[in-house]
Amino acid sequence: MRKHLGEAALFAGSVIFLSLVAFHYGAVLSPDTWSYSVYAQELREGRLPVYSHDGSFLSTEFF
Amino acid sequence: MIVPKPFQILLSLIAPVPWLLTFLYIIIGSVIVLFSSRIAGLLHSQAALLAPLLLLFNNEFILATITAGSIIVLIGLVFPALYYLLTWQGGKKNIIIVSLLLLVAGLTRPEAWLLVFPVALFFITHHPAKIKANLLPLALLHAASILAVCGENT
Numbered sequence: 001m002r003k004h005l006g007e008a009a010l011f012a013g014s015v016i017f018l019s020l021v022a023f024h025y026g027a028v029l030s031p032d033t034w035s036y037s038v039y040a041q042e043l044r045e046g047r048l049p050v051y052s053h054d055g056s057f058l059s060t061e062f063f
Numbered sequence: 064m065i066v067p068k069p070f071q072i073l074l075s076l077i078a079p080v081p082w083l084l085t086f087l088y089i090i091i092g093s094v095i096v097l098f099s100s101r102i103a104g105l106l107h108s109q110a111a112l113l114a115p116l117l118l119l120f121n122n123e124f125i126l127a128t129i130t131a132g133s134i135i136v137l138i139g140l141v142f143p144a145l146y147y148l149l150t151w152q153g154g155k156k157n158i159i160i161v162s163l164l165l166l167v168a169g170l171t172r173p174e175a176w177l178l179v180f181p182v183a184l185f186f187i188t189h190h191p192a193k194i195k196a197n198l199l200p201l202a203l204l205h206a207a208s209i210l211a212v213c214g215e216n217t
Binding site: 007011 | 085086089090092093094096097100101115119125128129
């Protein structure tokens, strides 16, 4: 029981700590910092992005 | 070589919702912290307190978490798999759990499927009764495996 309480406290503490850090650096409020926002932008424009293995943009008309 | 990245495109569907994607990754990052404590606790009771602190004050871990890096999902599945592997007491339950976790981890980054080989070697060569004696070298083996396949990000 005590072990489970400790783990629950650790989990909740991690969520709170990481949320504070994310809020401090603005990651919550500005989607520009998200890795996947570029995919969302392409999907909003009705295109499916295709990237090469090094992350460079290849084409939107492959599919 | 063309990489379609199916998991990332799936995740981008919730990206237009403000703060939801970041919060999802914070939850997964906390799962990583929790299971790092559990895995370290198998080795030493005081390490269970030290491991989460080392993770939570690591720049790379925080950066990957709050920018929704795909490595967070990968490790968030590999760490539970490693925990259920090391607590294997015989039987099929843990083998199925570990296999499913590694299968889903392979959908985030294909190199996660390479971990199937040391895991299969573990289940084949180690008797459950001798796991405690082999715990430290096996943990080092898995850390080396993860470093070998994900080392470009460290």
